[in-house]
Amino acid sequence: MRLRACAIAAWVSCSAPAAQLDMAHSPAAARDAINSWARRQTAGHIDHLLPDGALKAGTRLVPVAALHLQATWPKPLRKDTSGTSVFHQTPDTTMHPSQMLHATLQAPYADSRSATAIRLAYKNPAFSLLLVMPKADLTKFAATFDARHFDELWQSLHSSRVALSMPAFAVKQSLGGLKDLLSQWGMQRAFDQQAQFAILQGMPTAITGLYEKATIRVDAQGTEAAAAAAAVVRVTAMPPSQQEPQRFEVNRPFLFFVVHDSTQTILFAGSVAKPETL
Numbered sequence: 001m002r003l004r005a006c007a008i009a010a011w012v013s014c015s016a017p018a019a020q021l022d023m024a025h026s027p028a029a030a031r032d033a034i035n036s037w038a039r040r041q042t043a044g045h046i047d048h049l050l051p052d053g054a055l056k057a058g059t060r061l062v063p064v065a066a067l068h069l070q071a072t073w074p075k076p077l078r079k080d081t082s083g084t085s086v087f088h089q090t091p092d093t094t095m096h097p098s099q100m101l102h103a104t105l106q107a108p109y110a111d112s113r114s115a116t117a118i119r120l121a122y123k124n125p126a127f128s129l130l131l132v133m134p135k136a137d138l139t140k141f142a143a144t145f146d147a148r149h150f151d152e153l154w155q156s157l158h159s160s161r162v163a164l165s166m167p168a169f170a171v172k173q174s175l176g177g178l179k180d181l182l183s184q185w186g187m188q189r190a191f192d193q194q195a196q197f198a199i200l201q202g203m204p205t206a207i208t209g210l211y212e213k214a215t216i217r218v219d220a221q222g223t224e225a226a227a228a229a230a231a232v233v234r235v236t237a238m239p240p241s242q243q244e245p246q247r248f249e250v251n252r253p254f255l256f257f258v259v260h261d262s263t264q265t266i267l268f269a270g271s272v273a274k275p276e277t278l
Helices: 007-014 027-041 138-143 147-156 178-184
Strands: 002-005 059-061 064-072 078-080 087-090 093-095 100-111 115-121 127-134 158-167 169-175 205-218 222-235 246-249 254-260 265-272
Touching (some): 027 222, 064 265, 100 246, 115 158, 127 138, 138 254, 169 265, 205 265, 222 265
Parallel strands (some): 158 246
Antiparallel strands (some): 002 265, 059 222, 064 222, 078 100, 100 115, 100 158, 115 127, 127 254, 169 205, 205 222, 254 265
16 A cells, blocks of 8 residues: 655645754754654654654755644445455455445546546545546556646546445555655756755755655544655755436555645545555
8 A cells, every 4th residue: 555645735834833953963853853843743643754864964954744634524434344345456366355434425426438536525625535446457547647637537527426335444654756756746846956945045955855654544434644744955966316326336456635625735645455444
């Protein structure tokens, strides 16, 4: 299972207040202060965001963001712990999820040539959970699923009566590869020696380290998710209806997105190939 929390995209509203830390002479103390802030902001779900050695004498700036979301369904989903449902991890490998969730509801739904999708609203209407189930290999689908594809899928959703069946799942993960992800989504300049950060004008700077931890749990009651992210910037010279409901049975690997609906900002995104609960 893979999870990405796009907390960096929410730095403006979720970032830490400005603070002066002596990273040149006391990098360990500065790291502890940043980790403590992230821990408090995520209700203890994210611990040790920055590992030992993340801050060095050349560190000049560490933008940090944290997010904690608790969102319940309008009505609890029906829980099934019989273990009889089948989930196809691969064409040749199956498993029986320990907990399945069921509901028949009116929800935005899409069925394209490459995937089916459903958007599940939370009681707080500002957020929703988008489930995307590719019709072919998840890895190949995810490799080309970018911002444009997400927008096209979002726009194709239409209200339908849906019979939903999905596994409960939980993911907790430390993430790598953020540099490649953010470059793919339009932040290439931040990682080369020509990067310009207004607060450090006149210094050759670049983002030399990206750290992120995230956790999410989806169950019969709703979703709880937390994430924290930090970028280490160093001085450097380096680079509704009554019709028969559509069936949305999540029985093979899928993608999920927790979205702020009005801005279509993705707060959490991930994939599940083997549903597990924590």
